[in-house]
Every structure is written in structure tokens, then in C-alpha cells.
Amino acid sequence: MSTLETMSRHRCHGGVQGFYRHASTACAGPMRFALYQPPQAEYRPCPVLYFLAGLTCTEETAAIKAGAQRLAAELGLILVMPDTSPRDTGFDGATGDWEFGEGAGFYVDATEAPWSARFRMHSYVVDELPALIAANFPADTARSGICGHSMGGHGALTIALKHPGRYRSVSAFAPIVAPSQVPWGRKALPRYLGENPEAWAGYDACELVRRQTFPGTILIDQGEADTFLEAQLKPELFDQACAEAGQPLLLRRHVGYDHSYWFISSFIDDHLRHHAEALG
């Protein structure tokens, strides 16, 4: 277990918004995350909600822009917001392209060199980070939910579907649901996983839900004015896959809302309540 370094801590809504860094085994280097402790965490272990951010984001993005702390303080939820990839990897092509590499880890365990040495965000989020949280914070990690936005919505859906029983609740904002079929995924997945459609399917929510459903309703919010809606997001594909698999899905489409955190902050409370209900 690596040592946790506190970058900063701020009193917020009666709890503490902290920013932390540690040496990651999964990602073979330093990783950063933000964590909000609600006031209740001073007295008892609290359930945990992971929020996975999208392309170009860091551990600061959702912490600053989503506006989740207010209701998390009321509901007694710990919020964990990891960075979206390892940083300063020095790999050729790891920076300079917002759709691939640093800031674009896609929540996979890469199998192709050089990415396989550092880009293991799936193991990081599923195994290493929860153990670190359990060891360092008053967290009841048996009660965990997962949420995310865009690439992070893809992360939340695939992680919840791949690990039945690990998460009691899952939701997403404007998620990439079929990376095997859309430009973002068709660009990133081959470079991380090789030219192997079966490997891509292991990180494709539409494929995964056909193999194993999630024991609970999946909540997805999608803005109708989202410029990525038609080419990259295609929620109708997940809607159809869920219908065929018998997966309960609440897919809400919101007129006028775009892909930004202005959209997320407008509906984050509904997601927190969705998770709090499942996390008890």
C-alpha cells in the first residue's frame, strides 16, 4: 500500500474537499485524485461514490465543476474523483492529442506497448484506488457506486458491468456506450488493446450488457444539444442493447443541454439521490 500525500484540504459544506497524490502500482507512477468527505464521516464510515471524468479532464474537474459536494454532505456520501490517466509518462504520442494518451486513458488496462506499462486505469479504479480509500478514509467500501461523464461514463458502465456485485449502483452523463463502433473508441482502443475486436468488446458497454446485466436500474442523462451525440455517444445503441438483455435502464434526454459541466451540475443531484438510495 503506497503512502498518501495530501496536496490540499479545504472545509466545504461542513466536510472536507481534499486533493491527494500517491505512488500507484497499477499505473507504475504517481497518480492523483480528489476526495470529498461529508460531515458524517467524522462519526461513522460512509458509502463511496466514484465519479470518472471525461477526455481532457483531471481529478480537479468534477470536484470544481459538478457541484456535487452540497448534496453529498446532506446524504453522507464520500465522493472519489480520480485523474483520467497517468501523467508525465514520456511515451511518444502520449501528449498533444486530446482524444488519446494522457487525459484519455479510457479506463482500460492497455495490452500494447508502450501503453501497457502505465495505462492501466481499469485496474487502478477497480482495485488499487478502493483499497487505498479503505485504508486511509472512513469509507464503507462494501457500499460503493460508480458514475461518470462521457469517456468516464463509458468507464462507469463498463466497470459496473464487468464486476457484478462490486458496485451497488451505476449512472452516467452523456456516456460513450459503444466505443467499438464510434470514432473516439475506434481511435483509442486499437492503440491500447491491439487490433482485436474481442478485446474491445471487453470494454464496450453495449457488448457487456448482453453478457451480464447489472442488478439494478442504470440511470443515464443525455443532453439533446450535445455536439457529440450523433457521432460519438449514440445512446440509442445502449437503449436497444439493454432492452434486448432485459437490463432496466432509465435514459433521460434533456432538450437544450450540451456536453458540458453546466449540464452535469444541473442533474448531479438526481444522480446522487439515485446512488444514495442504493447505498442505503
Next chain:
Amino acid sequence: MSTLETMSRHRCHGGVQGFYRHASTACAGPMRFALYQPPQAEYRPCPVLYFLAGLTCTEETAAIKAGAQRLAAELGLILVMPDTSPRDTGFDGATGDWEFGEGAGFYVDATEAPWSARFRMHSYVVDELPALIAANFPADTARSGICGHSMGGHGALTIALKHPGRYRSVSAFAPIVAPSQVPWGRKALPRYLGENPEAWAGYDACELVRRQTFPGTILIDQGEADTFLEAQLKPELFDQACAEAGQPLLLRRHVGYDHSYWFISSFIDDHLRHHAEALG
């Protein structure tokens, strides 16, 4: 009246968060501001709450970090968040010092060259911006309140006290209340206003409240873990000045809170309700 240029608009909490630019007469160059229109603005004119930000901030800071839109949407308040100074002035010494010049306009009308040509944030906020809002948005500018943080708290208090009847409500987070007496003010005011203590007093809340009280309770929130508390903020000076002047003041001190927007976002709802009550 200058033409308003829309930089971006985003659906948010049923209303619209916009970012705008225009050619300012007061500041003799382009100025930017953020404005949130609540859903009610589609049907009727809404009261206006100005939020003045602090040193280093822009029109984006409070819009992104304060988390005010959620309750503003419920209460039907228009939020106006201007930039903290003119930009790209090219004046010697206007950049490179976070405590003076661009990003540090101190909400004064400078009288010293070269600053007097552009740094006229007092006239901009009090006269030009309200006229621009009235002409371009469904605003009931007769019902206006003003709020601010740190240097912007100083701006809100001095503007409200200097213009009786113009604002129905005023509040501040961790304001500079006695710029004539603290390092931030002693550094900036002589450069903007000359070596004239009477000119400084015209922008000093502690001095102004002794000359003319505000017709209503002033709300101030202050964090006790604010690193600027003892040297720069000194709320006890305003507390004493208000007591001597018979000015109703609700000064709340919050254990553990610092100077950041983590503090502001924790108490912004109380400020919005304070203003909404006065604005009807």
C-alpha cells in the same frame, strides 16, 4: 450603448449560463462578463444580483466555482459576474503582479495616469454594466443586489454604501473592509488614486459606513482559517465601524473555512436567500 457579443451560452438548471463581451465606454476597451438567466426570465423580468470577484479572478471564476446557479434558478435571480479589470491594457506594470493592475482593479475609478484611462471599474459596475443588462436581458434593474468576495467584497460594500437606493441588498464573503489600513489597499490605492488618504477613504467601507449607513442588514461571512484574515481582511474593524454608525451587520465567522471558493460555495445559498428576500 455598445453591442453585446455572445461568447457562449449553456443550458443550466433550466436557465441559461452565458458569457458575453462588449466594448466598454467606462474602461475604454473590451470587457467581459458572465450572466445567468433563471428559467423565470423567459416569462417576466427578474431581479439582478451582481457578484464581484476577487484578485486574480475573471468573469468565469464565480460562474464556475460558486455553485450559485442551482438556487438562483429556484429563486428567479439573474446573476451578473463581471471580470475584475480591463485586460490587455499594455500599461507598464499592469501584468505580472497579482495584487495590482489587470485582475486587480479594486472597483475604483483611477485618477492617476496611466490607470485613469482604463481602470474605471467603479463606473463600469455602477453605471455602464446595469444599463447594458437592462437593454439586453429581461432584468428588473430596479430590484438589484450586490455581493462579492475579498477584493470583490470590498467592491460590493463600497458600491452599496456610496450609492444609497441603488441596491436593495448587499453581502460579502471575506471582504477587504479597510483598504486604507491593510497591505493590499496600501499598495493599490495610491497607484490608482494618488497619495491622498481622502481619496482612499472614498473607497473604504469602514470610512464610508460612518458617513452613510445602508438601509438594511449587511451580511458578511468570514472563514476562520482564512490565511488573509489577520493581515488583510480584519472584519473586526468593520464590525466596530458598523456598531458605531448604527449599521445593522450580520457577521458570521466559520471555523475551519479558508479564503477559497470551497468556502463560498458552502454558504452561497444563504447569500442568495438574503438577497432574494430584499429583492422580493
